[in-house]
Amino acid sequence: MAHHDALFPGRVIGGTALVLGPLVWLTGLLLRHLAQRSATFSAEQVDWFARQPFAAASQLAVYLANPALTTAGYACFAAGAILLCPAVVTLAQIVAVHSPKLAFVAGTLVVVGLFSRLYWAGVDQTAFELVGRLGLDEATETVMDAYVDISYGPWRVPITAAFGLYIGTLVLAIGAYRSGVFGTGRLLLFLLSGTLWTGVLKESTFASVVTSAALCPVFVPLGIRVLRNAVPELRIRGPHASGREPLKILSW
Numbered sequence: 001m002a003h004h005d006a007l008f009p010g011r012v013i014g015g016t017a018l019v020l021g022p023l024v025w026l027t028g029l030l031l032r033h034l035a036q037r038s039a040t041f042s043a044e045q046v047d048w049f050a051r052q053p054f055a056a057a058s059q060l061a062v063y064l065a066n067p068a069l070t071t072a073g074y075a076c077f078a079a080g081a082i083l084l085c086p087a088v089v090t091l092a093q094i095v096a097v098h099s100p101k102l103a104f105v106a107g108t109l110v111v112v113g114l115f116s117r118l119y120w121a122g123v124d125q126t127a128f129e130l131v132g133r134l135g136l137d138e139a140t141e142t143v144m145d146a147y148v149d150i151s152y153g154p155w156r157v158p159i160t161a162a163f164g165l166y167i168g169t170l171v172l173a174i175g176a177y178r179s180g181v182f183g184t185g186r187l188l189l190f191l192l193s194g195t196l197w198t199g200v201l202k203e204s205t206f207a208s209v210v211t212s213a214a215l216c217p218v219f220v221p222l223g224i225r226v227l228r229n230a231v232p233e234l235r236i237r238g239p240h241a242s243g244r245e246p247l248k249i250l251s252w
Helices: 011-038 043-050 056-065 067-096 100-134 136-145 147-152 154-178 184-193 206-213 216-227
Strands: none
Touching: 011 056, 011 067, 011 206, 011 216, 043 056, 056 067, 056 100, 056 136, 067 100, 067 154, 067 216, 100 136, 100 147, 100 154, 136 147, 147 154, 154 184, 184 206, 184 216
């Protein structure tokens, strides 16, 4: 029987990513939400933001009002996306013991989808730099005029990859439930976490914070178990692996 430490990303890295990934991800969205709440705008500005087709204009104004907190939020959000990659790979390895095809396909789709988050993080940072160099009005006009093109990316690769997040989350959730890794409670929370918006300069609402928080009770306890080497699926490989829990309608 092969030990999980010999498999990518390894017990320590995989377990740590499962613990830190959702927490850093949540921190990023929370800081972004707090930055928005701390910004003071006139009634005319608020009305103008509401009439815009995208939240980019308000996000650039929030950055100008509170650049440090906004930058910290976007940075933690990007770091969370990076950490979630090995976390998802580790979850897929656990699920693969009982549902290998679902795990391999779903894990790949989710990781590919997370790559799109990093593309948008680069666009977000570029837009913030424009505010400092061109001023808010000119930067907003530039970003809004090109918003669709910069959101979709070259050859629409980023926006296409982003669909992997939604499809992969659904498939991985089904595999985790079928294999007994998730009960119905964790299944629903995992699915909820996978509904978070994708794109450039998105507004972090209270609902966004709740959506990202749903991943914490799913991944953090699992990560602790992985670090303690207490996940049998990671120690047992092959078609004869045991440990599948019976499916229950109501379970954690």
